[in-house]
Amino acid sequence: MKQLLDEVKAIFMGSPAAAPFLSDWPLEEAQRAVTPSRLPVCSILDVLRPSDQTAKIWAALQGQPGLSWRQTYQAAEMSEAFLRVYGWSEFIGLRGPVPSTTIACGVLLLGPGVTYPAHAHAAEEVYIPIAGAAEWMRAEEEFCPKEIGSVIHHPSWMPHGMRTGAEGLAALYLWRGGDLAAKSIFLDS
Ligand SMILES: [Fe+2]
Numbered sequence: 001m002k003q004l005l006d007e008v009k010a011i012f013m014g015s016p017a018a019a020p021f022l023s024d025w026p027l028e029e030a031q032r033a034v035t036p037s038r039l040p041v042c043s044i045l046d047v048l049r050p051s052d053q054t055a056k057i058w059a060a061l062q063g064q065p066g067l068s069w070r071q072t073y074q075a076a077e078m079s080e081a082f083l084r085v086y087g088w089s090e091f092i093g094l095r096g097p098v099p100s101t102t103i104a105c106g107v108l109l110l111g112p113g114v115t116y117p118a119h120a121h122a123a124e125e126v127y128i129p130i131a132g133a134a135e136w137m138r139a140e141e142e143f144c145p146k147e148i149g150s151v152i153h154h155p156s157w158m159p160h161g162m163r164t165g166a167e168g169l170a171a172l173y174l175w176r177g178g179d180l181a182a183k184s185i186f187l188d189s
Contacts, residue, residue: 001030001097004064007057008091008105008172011128017153018126021103021174030097034068039087041109042069044168048131051148058131061107061170069109070095072183085111085168094180104175110134115163118187122178125160127152127171134162134169159187 009025012018050058067089075083086109090096093104104123107130110116118137127136128151135143136152138160146152154160156177162169 001064001091004057004060005091005098005105007060011054011057011130011149011172012126012174015126015128015151017151018174021105021126021176024100024102024176026092026098026100026103028098032095032097032099034066034095034097036066037068037070039069039071039109040084041087041111041168044109044111044132044170048168048170050131053149054130057172058170061130066097068096077183082114082116085114086116088173093175101180102176104173104180106173108171108173109168110162110164111168112164112166114168116161118159118161119184120157120159120187121182121184122156123175123180123182124156124177125154126174127154129169129171131170132164132167134164134171136160136162 012022045062069087069089071083071087088106088108090104090106092098092100129146129148136146137143138154139158143163
């Protein structure tokens with residue numbers, strides 16, 4: 001986990017938007033036991049392609065044993081089709097192997113051909129796509145493609161969403177402020 005987190009921190013250090021999150025980066029190493037678990041979407045870990053910039057971090061993620069892959073939503077809230085192609089693993093936060101009560105950090109996976117509809121949450125968020133491809137929308141803007149390595153910043157309660165095409169997406173995330181385990185509010189489009 002330490003090597004993976006060193007790579008994750010390094011990629012966020014290139015982004016001024018991530019600086020307030022990194023000032024709360026925990027000093028301790030992994031110390032919380034998590035139960036390893038997989039989801040159907042984890043199959044894209046073998047398929048997605050990183051860029052040259054993210055090849056090392058992608059290899060560290062693929063080789064990281066014992067990750068717990070989870071979902072925020074249940075079948076009553078999102079379609080089964082969505083839940084087959086959606087999941088995340090938290091590295092740092094209230095539930096991940098490295099405890100923090102002030103920031104959360106992990107990776108989101110989306111399979112091909114899925115829309116994560118416009119939603120919002122109290123937490124401020126920074127994403128960096130590390131493999132695959134997706135279009136992203138924020139505030140009132142249209143969906144537009146974001147390259148691997150792009151920094152995508154969502155201030156508190158800014159509506160945002162993403163959608164994938166033929167490829168899926170893997171994106172690192174940082175959260176801070178608000179309830180770090182809160183569910184998003186979905187917005188009518
Ligand atoms: Fe979000």
